[in-house]
Amino acid sequence: MSEKEVDEVSGTQTTGHEWDGIKELDTPMPRWWLGILYATIVWAIGYWIVYPAWPGISSYSHGVLNHSQRDEVTANVAALKAARAGREQELAKASLADIQKDPDLLQFAMAEGKAAFGDNCVPCHGSGGQGARGYPNLNDDVWLWGGKLTDIEHTIDVGVRSTSADTRQSQMPAFGRDGVLKPEQIDDLAAYVVHLSGRPADPRAVRRATPLFSDNCAGCHGAAGKGDRKFGAPNLTDNEWEYGSAYEDIHDQIWNGHGGVMPTWAGRLSPAEIKALAVYVHNLGGGE
Amino acid sequence: MSVHTVIENGQRARMAADGVARSDAVATNSAANRKLFKSRVPIHPKEAQGQYRSFKWAMMAFTLTIYYVTPWLRWDRGVTAPNQAVLVDLAHERFYFFFIEIWPQEVYYITGLLILSAVALFLVNALFGRLWCGYSCPQTVWTDLFIWVETKIEGDRNARIRLAAAPWTAGKVLKRVSKHSIWLIFAVATGGAWVFYYNDAPTLLHQLLTGTAGLGNYAAVAGLTFTTYALGGLMREQVCTYMCPWPRIQAAMTDIEALSVTYRRDRGEPRGAHKKGDSWEGRGSCIDCNQCVAVCPMGIDIRDGAQLECINCGLCIDACDDVMHRIGQPPRLIAYDTEANVLRRQAGQAARYRFVRPRTILYGAVLVVVAAIMLLTLTFRHTLDLDVIRDRNPGYVQLADGAVRNAYTLKLMNRSDQARDLRLSVSGIKAREIKVIGDGEIKTSVLLPVDADKVRTLRVLVTVAQPDLAGSRGLVFVLADKTGKESRAASAVFVPGAGR
Numbered sequence: 001m002s003e004k005e006v007d008e009v010s011g012t013q014t015t016g017h018e019w020d021g022i023k024e025l026d027t028p029m030p031r032w033w034l035g036i037l038y039a040t041i042v043w044a045i046g047y048w049i050v051y052p053a054w055p056g057i058s059s060y061s062h063g064v065l066n067h068s069q070r071d072e073v074t075a076n077v078a079a080l081k082a083a084r085a086g087r088e089q090e091l092a093k094a095s096l097a098d099i100q101k102d103p104d105l106l107q108f109a110m111a112e113g114k115a116a117f118g119d120n121c122v123p124c125h126g127s128g129g130q131g132a133r134g135y136p137n138l139n140d141d142v143w144l145w146g147g148k149l150t151d152i153e154h155t156i157d158v159g160v161r162s163t164s165a166d167t168r169q170s171q172m173p174a175f176g177r178d179g180v181l182k183p184e185q186i187d188d189l190a191a192y193v194v195h196l197s198g199r200p201a202d203p204r205a206v207r208r209a210t211p212l213f214s215d216n217c218a219g220c221h222g223a224a225g226k227g228d229r230k231f232g233a234p235n236l237t238d239n240e241w242e243y244g245s246a247y248e249d250i251h252d253q254i255w256n257g258h259g260g261v262m263p264t265w266a267g268r269l270s271p272a273e274i275k276a277l278a279v280y281v282h283n284l285g286g287g288e
Numbered sequence: 289m290s291v292h293t294v295i296e297n298g299q300r301a302r303m304a305a306d307g308v309a310r311s312d313a314v315a316t317n318s319a320a321n322r323k324l325f326k327s328r329v330p331i332h333p334k335e336a337q338g339q340y341r342s343f344k345w346a347m348m349a350f351t352l353t354i355y356y357v358t359p360w361l362r363w364d365r366g367v368t369a370p371n372q373a374v375l376v377d378l379a380h381e382r383f384y385f386f387f388i389e390i391w392p393q394e395v396y397y398i399t400g401l402l403i404l405s406a407v408a409l410f411l412v413n414a415l416f417g418r419l420w421c422g423y424s425c426p427q428t429v430w431t432d433l434f435i436w437v438e439t440k441i442e443g444d445r446n447a448r449i450r451l452a453a454a455p456w457t458a459g460k461v462l463k464r465v466s467k468h469s470i471w472l473i474f475a476v477a478t479g480g481a482w483v484f485y486y487n488d489a490p491t492l493l494h495q496l497l498t499g500t501a502g503l504g505n506y507a508a509v510a511g512l513t514f515t516t517y518a519l520g521g522l523m524r525e526q527v528c529t530y531m532c533p534w535p536r537i538q539a540a541m542t543d544i545e546a547l548s549v550t551y552r553r554d555r556g557e558p559r560g561a562h563k564k565g566d567s568w569e570g571r572g573s574c575i576d577c578n579q580c581v582a583v584c585p586m587g588i589d590i591r592d593g594a595q596l597e598c599i600n601c602g603l604c605i606d607a608c609d610d611v612m613h614r615i616g617q618p619p620r621l622i623a624y625d626t627e628a629n630v631l632r633r634q635a636g637q638a639a640r641y642r643f644v645r646p647r648t649i650l651y652g653a654v655l656v657v658v659a660a661i662m663l664l665t666l667t668f669r670h671t672l673d674l675d676v677i678r679d680r681n682p683g684y685v686q687l688a689d690g691a692v693r694n695a696y697t698l699k700l701m702n703r704s705d706q707a708r709d710l711r712l713s714v715s716g717i718k719a720r721e722i723k724v725i726g727d728g729e730i731k732t733s734v735l736l737p738v739d740a741d742k743v744r745t746l747r748v749l750v751t752v753a754q755p756d757l758a759g760s761r762g763l764v765f766v767l768a769d770k771t772g773k774e775s776r777a778a779s780a781v782f783v784p785g786a787g788r
Contacts, residue, residue, distance in 0.1 A: 106726055128681035139685040139693075238688035283725050285685060285695055285749045 113280025164264035176255030304577030315589035338606025359484035417548030430520035479512030
């Protein structure tokens with residue numbers, strides 16, 4: 001572009017580019033727009049000085065404020081803990097029964113328990129504690145190891161088949177996989193368990209399995225199949241089935257003897273948190 | 289004084305009539321000067337004097353007084369609620385307006401209020417034109433205030449034009465600095481007043497002055513200081529013309545029967561300068577003195593007809609009336625009138641005002657209906673409320689013996705200023721057990737204390753035995769004041785489990 005050319009109609013300079021007689025106007029940017037652009041550049045320079053901005057080889061420029069979001073979060077968490085400390089101590093000292101009686105403390109325990117449940121328990125037990133196949137439902141009135149507040153607290157504390165020395169321990173044998181019983185005996189036993197829960201089953205199979213049940217199952221599940229919390233042995237006569245209620249599910253469980261692991265939370269969670277969790281789970285509705 | 293010796297703006301000015309100098313003011317939006325890209329033409333409105341100017345001063349005082357004084361009014365609500373008459377309490381999620389206290393659940397009152405305001409705006413617009421723009425819109429009120437400050441410091445129109453063109457002497461710097469400083473003081477006061485609506489005003493004022501108020505308050509003051517200064521001081525009429533949607537909406541909603549500031553061209557045209565002694569026969573009353581343009585804060589020429597820039601403030605009426613008086617002509621060459629009347633007079637008919645038109649009837653009816661609904665709901669407003677939220681996860685709980693339990697979260701709302709014992713009962717279902725977590729079993733009903741002005745959240749478990757499941761689909765929670773004067777019911781679904 002050699003010469004400046006001004007468009008007659010608009011009075012604005014053109015860029016000198018021409019397409020079939022149409023010329024492009026070189027309309028200047030609005031001044032307010034340019035003003036904002038320059039202001040942001042000035043702002044950016046100020047930002048470099050004040051805040052962390054430039055990456056280095058092993059570190060970065062810290063800025064005069066020495067600001068760090070990580071420090072901020074740490075400080076906020078510490079402040080939150082400090083603010084909660086009083087209540088936390090109260091919770092740690094109070095007996096579980098006392099917590100149930102004190103509405104304020106109960107509310108605090110429920111809130112803390114809900115948060116801890118969301119962080120730690122939800123992956124297995126579900127967001128509402130509704131459980132899944134192999135993971136007990138915490139809402140109902142069926143408890144393998146007891147549904148009193150102290151039972152629940154102890155279970156959370158030591159876990160089930162966990163690494164803790166005091167763990168709650170039980171093991172359903174894998175009667176089929178380990179060759180303890182013959183396949184046809186397991187077929188009969190599965191029918192027997194279906195019969196126990198009040199559903200129709202082949203009477204001949206049930207008759208054949210009766211002595212088998214006494215010999216192999218009654219030790220833990222009881223002669224009537226009502227279960228025993230000492231061994232964490234489930235009641236086989238009710239409507240609740242951890243591994244499924246169908247004949248095939250029951251057969252599979254006798255054959256393989258599934259048994260999940262609940263970790264010990266002692267050491268990972270504070271005693272107050274475990275207490276809060278126990279209160280929360282108890283109040284899901286099934287607590288005894 | 290001869291025609292050619294009057295000096296205005298350092299130039300020789302023509303006389304429009306004996307004793308009336310012609311202003312060289314030109315409408316900033318005149319069709320003749322319009323370009324593809326238009327940079328702003330500075331407007332230096334001349335100070336008008338007359339009825340409308342006085343009314344505008346009065347409205348400015350009135351609206352600013354409301355704005356500045358309201359947060360300082362007190363209203364006794366007892367010990368459980370703040371005593372500020374108008375308060376938006378964000379922290380506690382309450383809005384107080386004298387005798388009304390609105391909870392977030394009742395935000396529809398705000399919606400109703402906004403609908404009322406909009407319809408009222410439409411109605412006033414259909415009847416009297418843009419009165420809102422002219423006299424009560426914060427933008428024009430603050431612009432007017434800032435122009436008043438400008439006039440006090442830099443002088444009236446001609447002095448300001450001279451000052452703008454003058455080189456930067458110490459005197460000009462002093463005037464400009466003091467003008468902007470005073471603008472900023474008003475701007476700070478404006479932003480400062482705003483935050484008082486959200487906090488206890490006396491406490492916050494003390495905190496603001498001692499530097500102990502929250503950062504949000506300072507940020508709000510700073511932000512509103514900036515917008516007040518920029519919109520009222522620097523941008524002025526551009527806000528109305530380019531930023532505000534109302535002129536465009538209004539242009540679509542107005543009709544020729546709506547009153548608005550109108551140049552009566554039937555009487556004014558043909559316009560032209562008038563010499564003393566000349567006859568008024570065969571010519572219009574407009575002597576083309578441009579005083580209406582000089583006083584216009586929007587910088588327009590009302591004689592170009594109705595236009596979206598016009599805020600209907602009527603200052604041109606004052607200016608024109610003054611001129612008409614001086615040349616011995618009847619006033620109101622520019623007046624609140626309708627386009628229809630101009631046409632009628634041009635056709636030789638008598639002017640008439642049609643306030644009752646389909647659109648005014650419609651707006652009026654909508655206004656009355658909405659206002660009546662609001663009044664009714666406010667009058668019969670409950671101070672007690674119950675929300676029931678059924679647990680969705682798990683949707684139902686199967687118990688060992690085949691019974692099914694559903695869980696509900698109940699919110700008991702006590703909107704009164706007294707702590708109350710509320711009686712909760714359940715009906716409509718044959719339940720084996722109804723349990724309130726923390727409060728034991730509900731036999732027939734349970735008494736639950738709820739603090740004044742508070743919500744109490746409960747978890748309620750409802751268990752239905754297996755034989756009764758088939759008929760159990762829903763239930764009703766009933767919450768009643770212990771005295772039995774007020775009660776609220778909320779129904780909820782009961783899920784009897786899978787396969788039923």
